[in-house]
Amino acid sequence: MTMRRPTIGVFDSGFGGLTVLKALLELIPDADYLYFGDTARLPYGSKSVETVARYAVEAAHYLEAHSAQLLVIACNTATALALDRITAAAHVPVVGVVEPGAEAAAEATKNKKVVVIGTEATVSSHAYRKALEARQLNAREKACPLLVPLVEEGWVDHTVTEQVARIYLGQAFGDGFHDADVLVLGCTHYPLLKPLLHRVVPANVTIVDSAESTAHAVAAHLQELLPRSEAQLESRATPRLKFFATDSVEKFRRLGQRFLGHSTDDVQHVDLKE
Amino acid sequence: MTMRRPTIGVFDSGFGGLTVLKALLELIPDADYLYFGDTARLPYGSKSVETVARYAVEAAHYLEAHSAQLLVIACNTATALALDRITAAAHVPVVGVVEPGAEAAAEATKNKKVVVIGTEATVSSHAYRKALEARQLNAREKACPLLVPLVEEGWVDHTVTEQVARIYLGQAFGDGFHDADVLVLGCTHYPLLKPLLHRVVPANVTIVDSAESTAHAVAAHLQELLPRSEAQLESRATPRLKFFATDSVEKFRRLGQRFLGHSTDDVQHVDLKE
Numbered sequence: 156m157t158m159r160r161p162t163i164g165v166f167d168s169g170f171g172g173l174t175v176l177k178a179l180l181e182l183i184p185d186a187d188y189l190y191f192g193d194t195a196r197l198p199y200g201s202k203s204v205e206t207v208a209r210y211a212v213e214a215a216h217y218l219e220a221h222s223a224q225l226l227v228i229a230c231n232t233a234t235a236l237a238l239d240r241i242t243a244a245a246h247v248p249v250v251g252v253v254e255p256g257a258e259a260a261a262e263a264t265k266n267k268k269v270v271v272i273g274t275e276a277t278v279s280s281h282a283y284r285k286a287l288e289a290r291q292l293n294a295r296e297k298a299c300p301l302l303v304p305l306v307e308e309g310w311v312d313h314t315v316t317e318q319v320a321r322i323y324l325g326q327a328f329g330d331g332f333h334d335a336d337v338l339v340l341g342c343t344h345y346p347l348l349k350p351l352l353h354r355v356v357p358a359n360v361t362i363v364d365s366a367e368s369t370a371h372a373v374a375a376h377l378q379e380l381l382p383r384s385e386a387q388l389e390s391r392a393t394p395r396l397k398f399f400a401t402d403s404v405e406k407f408r409r410l411g412q413r414f415l416g417h418s419t420d421d422v423q424h425v426d427l428k429e
Numbered sequence: 430m431t432m433r434r435p436t437i438g439v440f441d442s443g444f445g446g447l448t449v450l451k452a453l454l455e456l457i458p459d460a461d462y463l464y465f466g467d468t469a470r471l472p473y474g475s476k477s478v479e480t481v482a483r484y485a486v487e488a489a490h491y492l493e494a495h496s497a498q499l500l501v502i503a504c505n506t507a508t509a510l511a512l513d514r515i516t517a518a519a520h521v522p523v524v525g526v527v528e529p530g531a532e533a534a535a536e537a538t539k540n541k542k543v544v545v546i547g548t549e550a551t552v553s554s555h556a557y558r559k560a561l562e563a564r565q566l567n568a569r570e571k572a573c574p575l576l577v578p579l580v581e582e583g584w585v586d587h588t589v590t591e592q593v594a595r596i597y598l599g600q601a602f603g604d605g606f607h608d609a610d611v612l613v614l615g616c617t618h619y620p621l622l623k624p625l626l627h628r629v630v631p632a633n634v635t636i637v638d639s640a641e642s643t644a645h646a647v648a649a650h651l652q653e654l655l656p657r658s659e660a661q662l663e664s665r666a667t668p669r670l671k672f673f674a675t676d677s678v679e680k681f682r683r684l685g686q687r688f689l690g691h692s693t694d695d696v697q698h699v700d701l702k703e
Contacts (some may be wrong), residue, residue: 196470197481201581203677206469304578307475315592322589403477 160394160396161381163373164223166214170407171303171343172229172417173414175252178370178395179227179428183377187395189223191425192411195401198233198303200274200342207276208237212244213427219247225380228252231275231341231365235282248376255372256339256365257286262360264292264337270327271296273341274303276386283341295335297327299342306344309413312351320348320355339363347414393421398422432642434668435655437647438497440488444681445473445577445617446503447688449526452644454668457651460685461669465492465699467686469675470578472620473506474548474616481550483509486518487701491673493521496647499654501642501647504628505615505639509556522650529646530639531560537635538566538611544601545570547615548577557615569609571601573616580618583687586625594629602630613637621688672696 163183165176169192176315177189191214193199199207201417211233214225215226224248228241234251242249261268269285269292278298302323303318328335338360346364353362396419400407404422411419437457439450443466450464456470465488467473473481485507489500501524502508508525516523534543542568545557553599561568564598576597579590612634613621620638627636670693674681678696685693 195476202469203680206676300582301575301578301584308574315589315596318589318592366579402480406477 158186160185161224161323162187162189162222163225163227163377164191164215164218164221165227165229166191166193166211166218166233167230167343168192168199168210168233169194170410173411173419174343174346174364175227175229175366175369177415178366179373182370183374184394186217189218189221189397189399191218191399192407193401193427194407198274199230199236200276200303202232202276204236204276204280207233211237211241215241215245215249217427219245223247225373225376227248227369229343229366229369231343232276232425235273235277235280235341235409238282248380250369250373250376252343252365252369253282253286253341255368256341256363257283257290258372259365259368260287260337260339261290261292263363264404266334266336267291267366268332268335269294269295269337269339270324270332270335271339271341272302272323272327273297273344274298275300276300277341280317283339286366295327295332296341297323299323302303303342303344307348307410316348317351317355320352324352324355335360337361337363339375340365348424399425401425401427434461435498435503435651436461436463436496437499437501437651438465438489438492438495439501439503440465440485440507440508441504441617442466442473442484442487443468444684444688445481447685447693448617448620448638449503449640449643450500451689452640453507453647458668460651463497463671463673465494465673466681467675467701468677468681472548473504474509474550474574474577475655476506476550478510478550478554481507482514484589485511485515485623489515489519489523491699491701493519495673497521499524499650501643503617503640503643505617506550508594509551509554509615512556522654524643526617526639527532527556527560527615530615530637531564533642534561534611534613535564535566535635537637540608540610541565541615542567542606542609543569543611544598544606544609545613545615546573546576546597546601546619548572549574551615552649557613569601569606571597573578573597576622577616577618580621581684583623590622591625591629596624598626598629602684609634611635611637614639615638617618624633645671673699675701677698696701
């Protein structure tokens with residue numbers, strides 16, 4: 156018996172979640188993907204819980220209505236501020252990025268001191284601190300609001316970006332956290348800065364990118380949802396990818412490539428007010 | 430006969446337009462003001478014409494419904510991309526920031542070469558170039574997407590901001606524009622960077638802040654709308670100020686102070702989906 160390939164819905168405020176989609180495509184190529192980027196209302200990182208929750212629930216409903224069987228909240232801010240609300244509103248399983256990131260940090264740390272960088276909203280929610288403290292780890296959270304615009308400017312290996320990173324991480328690793336040995340990238344834009352961040356943090360620090368750990372969490376969920384022992388998934392050369400964006404389709408194609416590493420052709424404009 | 434004070438509606442994507450409101454309060458204290466900040470959907474500077482126009486028209490209607498007798502589009506991006514659409518949709522006079530800024534540049538330049546800095550969307554629209562060329566001036570437009578986040582981070586006098594400004598302005602004043610003698614601040618966040626920008630541009634360059642020139646344009650409009658010769662305006666110690674924000678009221682109060690220079694107490698949350 157051949158079973159239909161599962162359809163996974165991936166949601167982000169914009170383009171950053173494409174780094175999560177990229178990790179998913181590598182780990183789970185035998186699925187199809189819907190990606191929703193709320194590009195007309197990004198960024199979420201500076202906005203309030205109420206606003207972010209409302210936007211994220213709308214997007215989740217949209218993906219469900221388009222047959223997503225599992226939702227990945229690939230946006231750290233939406234996960235940190237609204238995962239409970241999204242899970243309550245959805246009728247399919249929902250996977251966020253915070254728990255997988257915290258789990259990967261717990262596996263990587265030796266001295267139980269972890270630094271998390273993210274948007275202002277993610278840090279204010281203390282979602283990472285709670286998830287890390289639940290694993291008996293000491294957490295230091297630091298908001299780095301300039302890193303997203305620097306990535307979007309394309310300055311991923313620029314001297315200005317390195318200075319900004321040194322200022323932020325100097326503060327994050329100061330004051331009792333000099334010996335932290337894990338840095339969690341609590342924002343999906345940050346994986347593009349990995350080479351630069353490796354130069355800035357002490358050599359013994361492991362950088363945890365929640366994209367990969369989230370992909371593993373999704374694979375585990377799928378295993379429960381569609382046990383491989385019962386059915387062989389329909390196999391096809393490449394996953395089917397469909398993208399939805401609330402702002403310009405042309406811009407999504409242009410910027411999407413930077414995050415995903417290959418082209419994003421099938422993009423459809425969505426107006427959530429309709 | 431004492432006439433009722435006029436009510437002026439000021440619209441911006443967020444907080445930057447408060448620099449225009451500040452100029453209005455100084456020049457026209459005998460009016461009342463409604464300020465609408467679309468903080469749940471900011472920034473507009475990276476978004477498409479369709480999206481920005483839709484958002485701006487919604488805000489304009491909201492201000493009209495709250496008795497604004499004249500609308501000031503204090504957002505450069507909204508003016509550049511959607512002034513025609515807003516004017517067509519509104520039932521009261523509409524004043525944008527681009528024409529007053531271009532007019533002030535024309536008055537200030539001696540050698541008819543003007544540099545304009547703004548958001549990606551403002552620059553792509555070429556609204557400033559058209560307005561300046563209509564005045565027989567040579568214009569160079571340069572998008573500076575990092576300056577808004579740097580202002581919002583509070584780094585208005587930071588060495589990193591100065592480096593970023595040197596990179597952007599080095600490009601803007603290069604290549605045939607070394608002798609430009611006017612710099613137009615085509616974004617309402619930039620007036621907060623004036624002292625820093627004065628250090629970066631050549632000494633002979635005049636910096637034009639469209640906030641002030643816009644306030645003068647509004648005063649001229651009011652003169653037509655409510656001729657002083659016919660009526661003495663009701664005079665009161667201080668203008669009545671009311672603020673509407675689509676994101677958190679608390680955050681508006683906190684950040685608003687930085688732009689307006691004094692507190693913004695009467696803030697009401699607005700959900701444009703309702």
